[in-house]
Amino acid sequence: MKLSDINKTALLISALRISSIVSIPFCLLWVCFNPSDWPWLLGGILWVRVYVQPLVRSMMLHRYFSHHSFNVKPWLHKFFCISSIFAGVSPVTAAAVHRFHHKHSDTPKDPHSPLNGILSSLSYNRKLVLGFNYSGFMDKATVPFDLLRDKPAMFVHKNLAVLCLGTMVLCWLVSWKLLVFGYVFGVGLALAETGILGLVYGHKKIWGSYRNFDTDDCSLNTKWINWWYAEGFHNNHHAHPNAWNQSMKQGEIDYVAYAIKYIFAERDTLKEYEYCQKI
Numbered sequence: 440m441k442l443s444d445i446n447k448t449a450l451l452i453s454a455l456r457i458s459s460i461v462s463i464p465f466c467l468l469w470v471c472f473n474p475s476d477w478p479w480l481l482g483g484i485l486w487v488r489v490y491v492q493p494l495v496r497s498m499m500l501h502r503y504f505s506h507h508s509f510n511v512k513p514w515l516h517k518f519f520c521i522s523s524i525f526a527g528v529s530p531v532t533a534a535a536v537h538r539f540h541h542k543h544s545d546t547p548k549d550p551h552s553p554l555n556g557i558l559s560s561l562s563y564n565r566k567l568v569l570g571f572n573y574s575g576f577m578d579k580a581t582v583p584f585d586l587l588r589d590k591p592a593m594f595v596h597k598n599l600a601v602l603c604l605g606t607m608v609l610c611w612l613v614s615w616k617l618l619v620f621g622y623v624f625g626v627g628l629a630l631a632e633t634g635i636l637g638l639v640y641g642h643k644k645i646w647g648s649y650r651n652f653d654t655d656d657c658s659l660n661t662k663w664i665n666w667w668y669a670e671g672f673h674n675n676h677h678a679h680p681n682a683w684n685q686s687m688k689q690g691e692i693d694y695v696a697y698a699i700k701y702i703f704a705e706r707d708t709l710k711e712y713e714y715c716q717k718i
């Protein structure tokens with residue numbers, strides 16, 4: 440592969456992702472030596488807990504763009520598209536890679552199965568940069584044609600680097616702490632949680648994990664992971680990928696499903712599944 444084949448956007452976004460991961464120990468060390476700044480760290484963590492992880496990553500990028508598990512009004516669709524800059528990934532790329540993961544779960548072709556090595560699972564983004572180009576269109580069967588026809592999604596996809604850099608400049612104009620503890624830390628913490636709790640321990644046994652469905656892959660449910668980062672019922676999800684509500688047994692609480700049903704989705708178009716709890 441020639442250097443010219445490597446997409447510039449991919450390199451810029453990879454640089455953002457690497458610096459976002461580095462920002463996690465930096466922010467922790469900073470507040471150790473500058474204790475008066477702990478509210479900034481708390482604010483960054485709250486930003487991830489309330490918005491980036493449950494809404495941007497779980498609800499928008501995963502359930503909405505990747506699986507079309509519910510419909511929203513056109514203005515909310517645009518808001519979902521632009522929100523993906525807070526996760527540092529375009530909705531088109533997220534959907535392409537994730538649909539490929541579902542098609543090839545836990546096989547050698549899976550872009551982030553822990554069975555192919557935990558490090559490989561965590562660093563799957565390098566495959567997008569170096570091996571498959573940033574579009575993530577690794578398999579014709581999982582090309583997200585729906586999103587390729589979607590103007591707002593393609594606008595964010597094509598201009599992701601500029602949009603992310605613009606957001607960073609705006610944050611920096613307010614305060615460098617908003618840039619580092621807010622935007623960069625937010626991208627990094629959500630990325631690290633998704634990598635470790637989702638990509639690895641969504642398919643690898645950990646304390647508390649169990650299966651409800653005998654799927655062809657190694658997907659697992661783990662309640663404490665779900666409370667932590669909103670995507671813990673991964674076996675339920677692999678069994679029924681298009682369900683907007685991932686809780687399927689007594690005692691499983693999917694709080695993102697409440698947000699979908701009562702706040703964001705167009706209720707009259709919300710598809711009910713027989714295996715979904717009524718909430």
Ligand SMILES: [Zn+2]
Nearest residue numbers: 540641658673
């Ligand atoms: Zn999975």
Ligand SMILES: [Zn+2]
Nearest residue numbers: 505537676680
């Ligand atoms: Zn999925």
